[in-house]
Amino acid sequence: MGARQAGHRWAGFDMLSLLSLTAFFASMPFLLAPLNLLRPLLFQATAEPLLEPLSATPFLAAMALAAMFASLAMLFVCLLKTAYARLGRRLLIAAGGAYLVGMAFTCLACFASGVPSSLLVVAGAFVGAGGAVLCMAWARRVHLPDLRASLASLVALGAALFVLDALISLAGDAVRAIALLALAAAGTAGCLRGALAQSGAESRSTTSGANWWDVFGKLDLSLLGEGGSDFKSPWSRTLFFIVTPAVVFLLFVSGMNMHHTFYGDFPIEIAGGFVAVACAAVLLLAKSERAVVNAGYRMYLPIIAAVVFVVGDFAMIELRGLFLNVGVYVFCFVYGLLMCAMIITMMSRMESLKLPAACMLVIAACLIAQLSYANIDAGVLGAYRLNVLLFLLVVSVVLLIAMPSSRVWRIVIEGIDVSDGADAPAAETETDADAAKDDIVTLEARCAMVAESCGLTPREAEILRFLGRGYGSVYIADTLVIAESTVRSHVKSIYRKIDVSSREELISRIDEIGETVDKPIAPIG
Structure with a gap:
């Protein structure tokens, strides 16, 4: 059951895409393990002697700054309006080309000693800017709304990355350079293959409402x-x-x-x-x-x-x-x-958070890489x-x-x-089941009373019943086969009509209104 669920969550990722994803991050120097494989090649190729192998190289500084600049630029666009933040075909092709050119020069520089630091800076900038956009493209394709599936996928991806990097670390400099370049090429090709095929559909379904900054304070934190x-x-x-x-x-x-x-x-x-x-x-x-x-x-x-x-x-x-x-x-x-x-x-x-979240993860990875390998x-x-x-x-x-x-x-x-x-617990008695059914009936009746007394539309009344049972926007959208942004719009309208500002206040108001309506009318006289 768990394997079938995990496979369903990776819908849109065929086996070739999964292999490309693994290859991409196994060679991505934003991460510490691939960066550690690149550093001896950079140290061997540079013309100016470094103070020590552990000092930050020009490549690392340029790569981190370029990646953070590209991510901050996309964050700024998302802040203006998430619908404007689109990864078009031209941008993806340019990013993929820049990343491959930068990685090719970086990996093959070890074959030519005495490379000027300025060329390493240019290569690092290409790798950083292009790699940041490719990371965003991968993030746009990931759909793992279940936390356990997300963690399981990260564990599997991490294990595969470390196996590949461990094998590469055993090889000499020449084989190491060629292996990293081959992984980078395979990862870039797989990223462009999937992203270009879905860019049109994704850009049309990015968001239909507020930008990501507006919704950040309303994250679905039910898992916490x-x-x-x-x-x-x-x-x-x-x-x-x-x-x-x-x-x-x-x-x-x-x-x-x-x-x-x-x-x-x-x-x-x-x-x-x-x-x-x-x-x-x-x-x-x-x-x-x-x-x-x-x-x-x-x-x-x-x-x-x-x-x-x-x-x-x-x-x-x-x-x-x-x-x-x-x-x-x-x-x-x-x-x-x-x-x-x-x-x-x-x-x-929440679809509108994909690009901003990917940008913030890239920024965090670059900061970790640069500071971890700096001689502070x-x-x-x-x-x-x-x-x-x-x-x-x-x-x-x-x-x-x-x-x-x-x-x-x-x-x-x-x-x-x-x-x-x-x-649910296996040992559930018949009395408990009957009580649970009574609770559901009571909740349904109270939600109907609240909907009628507050003037909710039929669709809002339907969504209110889901909210009363504790379901989030994603589940409601999937069940009713409507857009998540439409559910959020209805939820805002429900909150406004009932005069509440949070899920807890909504549940309390349902109980209060239900109790008020349930009270028997006192006889006159």
Whole structure:
């Protein structure tokens, strides 16, 4: 059942597209493992001697800046109006050509020593700008509205990437360069093949309403809590989406710089990635998507941190720092996989978020790559790198445990699956079933009373019944076979007519109006 569901979620991706996707990201230097394979080639080809192999190369700086500039430009267009943000054929072909030219020069530069840094800068700019647009094109094709399917797909993709990169890392420079170029060519061809075939349909169905900035505060956060109620306040969303990722980002960058300073010979990008992917796969055993999020953030990641602390204390002194370094890498990687799975799920549930989310992921990847491989002088703190790493790890764990999601935390502890009623407890008595039916009948009757008293249209009354049962816009749109933007428009009208501003207020108003209508009329006299 799970395999069939995952296959259905990848509708539009045939086997050739999946192989092309794997090839593309296995050679994309935005990611650390492919970038680590490219860096020896760049160091060997450059004419000007670098201070040390770990310093940021001109290629890396140019690539990161070009990718971030292209992503910020697309974000600006999305901010104006999402319908304007289209990836046309000419743009896709130009991006694919630029990416291939940049990668070809970069991979083949090792065969000609003494390449000027200016040419590496140009190659990096081509790779960055073209690769950013191709990443957006891949993101437009992904449709994974189920969190567990998103996480499973990322785990499978990560495992395939690390296998390919591990095999390439065993080859010499010449074979490595040719292999990376072949993967880049296959990935680009597959991306253009699928994106050009669907660009017309996608551009017509991009959005029919507000831009992405307008809807960001109304994300479908049902997978985080009961109706997303624990994430109503701006502070809770800021803590989850900004503060905690920023701390984990600092932790990861600090760990990578410490690794390159003391343990540069250990292939942490691939070896640590394998461990992280295996650890993330354990979360797929969770019953529901809410359990994945809450068990992952509030139980599993703290357990990983605790293992790093405890085992690190018993490790030999000469290996203690390396173990902590790998443990921090795994901790941050699993966290990143969870965040990416959530972002993919949210942008699949809301079409207008696909391009902005892809842009933000590209920007984050470029920042991580550039800062992780930069030789940052820690100054006085250099002698306390290990202490800083431990401090940031503790702060990250505290933030994860303190995440506002008390109701779902209780659900996870009790082991109750509330995914969508798909996996009800097996031992359900006849009395419980009758009570559930009575509740549904009562809810249907109350929704009908609310619809009549507030003057809702027939379609709005139909959608109100779904909202009262806790379903989100995506499910309603799929069930009624209408556009998601149409559902959101009806929901806004329902909220306005009933005079509420959130799902929780709507449920309360349904109960209040229902109780008022249900009250018997007092006899006169």
